[in-house]
Amino acid sequence: MEGKSTLQERPDVKIVGTGGSAGGIVGKLNITGDGELNGDIDALSFKCTGNAVVFGKLKTESLKLTGELIVQGPLQGEKLSAIGKLHVGGDLDAQAAKISGEIRIDGQINGEQIELSGYNTVRGGCQAEKFKLHGSVHMDGMLNAENIEMRLFGESRVKEIGGGQIRIKRSGGVWAVLGMFNTGGLKRLIVDSIEGDVIELENTEAEFVRGSKVTIGPGCRIGLVEYIDSFHQDPTSKIEQYNQIG
Amino acid sequence: MNDELISKKELLDLTGISYGQLYRWKRKSLIPEEWFIRKSSFTGQETFFPKDKILSRIDKILNMKDGLSLDELADVFSPSLKEISLTAEQLLERNIVTSIALDVYLKASRHEGSFMFEKILSVFVLERLLQSGDISMEEGRLLVQTLTEHYPAFAGRDCELLLIRKMGVAAFILMSKNSEIYFDRGVKVVVRLSMAQVTEELKLKIGEGGE
Numbered sequence: 009m010e011g012k013s014t015l016q017e018r019p020d021v022k023i024v025g026t027g028g029s030a031g032g033i034v035g036k037l038n039i040t041g042d043g044e045l046n047g048d049i050d051a052l053s054f055k056c057t058g059n060a061v062v063f064g065k066l067k068t069e070s071l072k073l074t075g076e077l078i079v080q081g082p083l084q085g086e087k088l089s090a091i092g093k094l095h096v097g098g099d100l101d102a103q104a105a106k107i108s109g110e111i112r113i114d115g116q117i118n119g120e121q122i123e124l125s126g127y128n129t130v131r132g133g134c135q136a137e138k139f140k141l142h143g144s145v146h147m148d149g150m151l152n153a154e155n156i157e158m159r160l161f162g163e164s165r166v167k168e169i170g171g172g173q174i175r176i177k178r179s180g181g182v183w184a185v186l187g188m189f190n191t192g193g194l195k196r197l198i199v200d201s202i203e204g205d206v207i208e209l210e211n212t213e214a215e216f217v218r219g220s221k222v223t224i225g226p227g228c229r230i231g232l233v234e235y236i237d238s239f240h241q242d243p244t245s246k247i248e249q250y251n252q253i254g
Numbered sequence: 255m256n257d258e259l260i261s262k263k264e265l266l267d268l269t270g271i272s273y274g275q276l277y278r279w280k281r282k283s284l285i286p287e288e289w290f291i292r293k294s295s296f297t298g299q300e301t302f303f304p305k306d307k308i309l310s311r312i313d314k315i316l317n318m319k320d321g322l323s324l325d326e327l328a329d330v331f332s333p334s335l336k337e338i339s340l341t342a343e344q345l346l347e348r349n350i351v352t353s354i355a356l357d358v359y360l361k362a363s364r365h366e367g368s369f370m371f372e373k374i375l376s377v378f379v380l381e382r383l384l385q386s387g388d389i390s391m392e393e394g395r396l397l398v399q400t401l402t403e404h405y406p407a408f409a410g411r412d413c414e415l416l417l418i419r420k421m422g423v424a425a426f427i428l429m430s431k432n433s434e435i436y437f438d439r440g441v442k443v444v445v446r447l448s449m450a451q452v453t454e455e456l457k458l459k460i461g462e463g464g465e
Contacts, residue, residue, distance in 0.1 A: 135281045152277050172274035200299065203262075205274035218263075219273060234263075254267055 018052060031064060048081070065098070082115060099132070108143075116149065127162070142179065156204075160211055164197045174204040174219075178211045178227065196227070259291065259302040260309075269312050282324045284315055284331055330457045338460060339368045350374065350459055355381035355394075362395035363402055376401040378456045379415065379447070388417065388445050393424045400426040405449070417445035 018035035023043040031047035039056040048064035055072045065081035073090035082098030088105040099115035108125040116132030125142035133149025144162035154172040158164070159179040178195045194211075201216040202209070209217070211227040222235040226242045233239065233250035241247060266273065279285045291302045311331070318327060345351050351374075359365070359377045369377070376398055383389045389397065397417075405413075405428060416427040420441045429435065431450070437443070 152281055154274070154278060154281075170273065170277040170280075172278065203273040203277070205272050253263065 021051075031062070037068075054085075122153075133167070158197065160195045160197055163194060166197065166199045168200050169202045169204070171204045173206045174202060175208045176210060176212050177208075177225075257304040257306060259293075260305040261295075262301045262303070265303060265308060265312075269309070269316075271312065271316075278324070279315060282328045284324065284328055285311060286331075331454060338371045338374075340374060340460075341368045345369065345374065345377065348460075350456070351377045351381040352385075354391075355384055358384070358391050358394040359398055362398035372406065374460075375449075375453060375456055376405070378459075379449075379452055382447075382452070383417070383445060386445075389424065393417075396424065397426055400428060404428050408449070412448065412450040415445065415447040415449060416443065418443050 018033055020036045021029050021034050021038070023029065023039045024041055026042045028044040028046060029037075031045045031049040033050045035052050037049065037051045037054045039058060039060050041058045043056065043058070043060040045060065045062045045064070049062060049066050049068070051066075051068040053070045053072075054066065054068040056077055057074045059076045060073075060078070062077075062079045062081075065084070066079045067084045069086045071083075071085050071088040071090065073094065074092055076093040077090065078095045078097075080097040082101070083096045084099075084101040085105075086103045088102045088107065090105075090107045090109065090111075092109045093111075094107055094109065095112045095114075097114050100113050100117045100119070102117075102119040102122070104121040104123075105117075105119055106123045110126055111124060111128045111130075113128075113130045113132070117130060117134040117136065119136045121138045121140075122134065122136045123138075123140040124145065127143060128141070128145040128147075130145065130147040130149070132147075134147060134151045134153065136153045138155045139151060139153040139157070141158040141164075142161065144160065144164045145158075145166065146164065147166045150168040150170060151166050152170045156169065156171050156174045156176075158176045160176065161179045176197055196211040196213060198213045200214070201218070202212075202214050203216075203218045205219060206221045207217060207219040208223045208225065209228050209230075210225040213229045215231040216234070217224070217230050217232070218234045220236045221238045222233055223240045224230060224233065224242060224245050224247060226244045228242070228245040228247070230245070230247045231249070233247055234253045235250070236252070236254040239250060239252070241250075260268075262276070265271075266276070276285070280287075280290070285308070289303050289308060291304070292299055293302055294300075315327060318330075322330075340348075340350075342356060345356065346353060355377055359380055365373070379401065380394050380397055383397065384391070384394055401415075408428070408430070412431040414429055414431060414433075416429065416435070418425050418427065418437060418441050424444075427435075431448070
């Protein structure tokens with residue numbers, strides 16, 4: 009090992025067909041086919057078309073996945089884009105992540121811009137500046153983001169939501185048509201509490217909603233709404249109690 | 255510790271901050287996770303905060319946020335040590351420490367060149383205890399040795415500095431935060447200092463003197 013030398017080589021790794029690598033510090037890592045990486049990886053880029061398993065941590069500046077990727081440890085990256093199936097055994101840290109398909113994160117999600125579509129399971133919570141969801145999510149922890157936008161498709165559950173602007177909407181357009189074949193339950197979000205500055209909800213069931221400007225659209229069931237500046241309610245929604253505070 | 259608690263609703267009411275701000279500060283670690291205390295109340299679950307701590311923290315954030323970005327603020331409140339180094343002249347010029355404390359420090363440790371944050375912190379603590387008259391210059395050397403040898407072991411975790419005296423003999427103790435400790439009756443606790451708090455004060459002081 010050359011240690012701290014600035015000329016430290018980062019060899020490129022290419023796996024075509026079926027193959028494996030020990031991992032380590034590498035440059036471009038390309039997998040086409042089936043790849044098995046038996047250790048922690050620090051890569052400049054990670055590109056996988058096919059299946060890959062990382063038995064350890066994965067750190068990469070950019071990740072491009074089409075297919076299936078399992079990372080046993082945490083996944084850390086600047087820019088992540090994935091289509092297919094992604095399973096992360098630890099935390100997911102990313103500047104910008106755009107993931108669609110089936111996603112399971114056993115830890116926490118931390119990032120700036122997180123965009124998920126499809127079917128998502130998160131064991132921890134999520135902290136981000138921008139969180140966008142199209143599909144469904146099951147999150148055991150708290151979702152905390154400046155900007156939260158959810159378009160519901162199927163049933164979602166989140167423990168708590170907090171942030172600046174929070175918009176929960178049922179999906180429309182093509183997604184609504186696809187919904188006819190949907191077996192994952194109703195389009196709705198079930199959550200203990202939602203707190204934010206501007207809150208707009210549709211098809212949401214919550215015990216509490218607290219915020220400055222609160223708009224409860226159609227299809228909601230809310231236990232208690234506490235608002236500061238304004239409050240609107242769709243007549244089809246059920247709200248047990250609402251108060252102006254502050 | 256039996257700190258008085260304040261509910262989230264009361265807090266927002268009292269300080270005039272919004273939910274969005276509170277969550278933003280939490281994301282940026284301006285408010286530590288462990289201050290969010292969940293308790294069940296008659297309406298379900300509610301979040302409470304240690305009242306004095308959160309009020310003084312919010313006050314500081316509101317007063318400083320015009321000059322500093324949220325990330326810079328987060329730096330101020332983090333107990334880990336900032337990357338900073340100042341020369342002896344700068345320390346004196348900026349009134350961070352006096353020449354008396356600096357002399358004692360230099361005598362106690364073989365030190366050359368500029369001071370890294372950790373060293374400045376030692377001098378800062380020394381300065382404070384000398385000023386308050388709690389320790390003599392001789393004991394100051396003992397303090398410097400204790401901090402130099404053992405403070406790095408806490409590696410960014412909060413700890414407390416204790417000075418006890420028995421029959422006039424001083425002893426310094428560094429221990430992890432919130433641990434319980436008991437002495438025999440002959441022991442007098444002269445000083446009990448939270449290092450995280452001193453770190454915060456020092457960072458503010460260094461920040462003020464900067465541009």
